[in-house]
Amino acid sequence: xxxxxxxxxxxxxxxALRADKVEFVEYHGATSTADRERARDRFQNDPTVKVFLANxxxxxxxxxxxxxxxxxxxxxxxxxxxxxxxxxxxHRIGQEHPVQYIDLVAEFTVDERIIDALRDKKDxxxxxxxxxxxxxx
Numbered sequence: 001x002x003x004x005x006x007x008x009x010x011x012x013x014x015x016a017l018r019a020d021k022v023e024f025v026e027y028h029g030a031t032s033t034a035d036r037e038r039a040r041d042r043f044q045n046d047p048t049v050k051v052f053l054a055n056x057x058x059x060x061x062x063x064x065x066x067x068x069x070x071x072x073x074x075x076x077x078x079x080x081x082x083x084x085x086x087x088x089x090x091h092r093i094g095q096e097h098p099v100q101y102i103d104l105v106a107e108f109t110v111d112e113r114i115i116d117a118l119r120d121k122k123d124x125x126x127x128x129x130x131x132x133x134x135x136x137x
Contacts, residue, residue, distance in 0.1 A: 001052045001065060003086050004028075004074040013053055013074065024051035027059040043067055056086035064092040073103045076114050080121040 004010055010028055017024045023046075025039035036058075043052040044067045052065060056077060068090035076083060090099045105111045125131075 001054060001068045001071045001086075001089065002074055003054060003056050003072065003076075005055060005057075005077060006075070009074055010053060010055075017051060017053070022050050023048045024053050025049055026053045027063075028053075028055035029058055031058070040065070056082040059086070059089070061085045063089050064094065065089040066092050066095040068099060069097055071099060071101045073101070075111055076103065076118065078114055078117060080118055080125070083118055 002013060004013060007028075007030060010026065010030075014024070014026065025042050027036050027039045031039065039052070040063060042049045043065060049067075052059075052068065071087070071090060073086075087101065103111075103115060105115055
């Protein structure tokens, strides 16, 4: 799964995947409802589909994506709920493999600040809920 936020990001990632002849599906705001269903089904059931390119605001809740082995955050939302829900998509009933998470973050960028803000939000949430889970992200 490759998570991204912006339409231009989707266009650039899709172009790179096409150039490398990588089979992928898209699931974001510009994807019709019917195409979203087809994308989910193809990713889950068609072994030729290697990438599920999606926006966590659209695909971050209610989907089962147990075909995933790797999750890449091309960029990340400030919303902790988007992050936590998107992380949970591959971890559903039927997942039989470990899943690796990768954040693409360059030093001294807004992405670094977003990750720091998400850590702070998660730490505060864990403190309030009494649920310390250690390091996250």
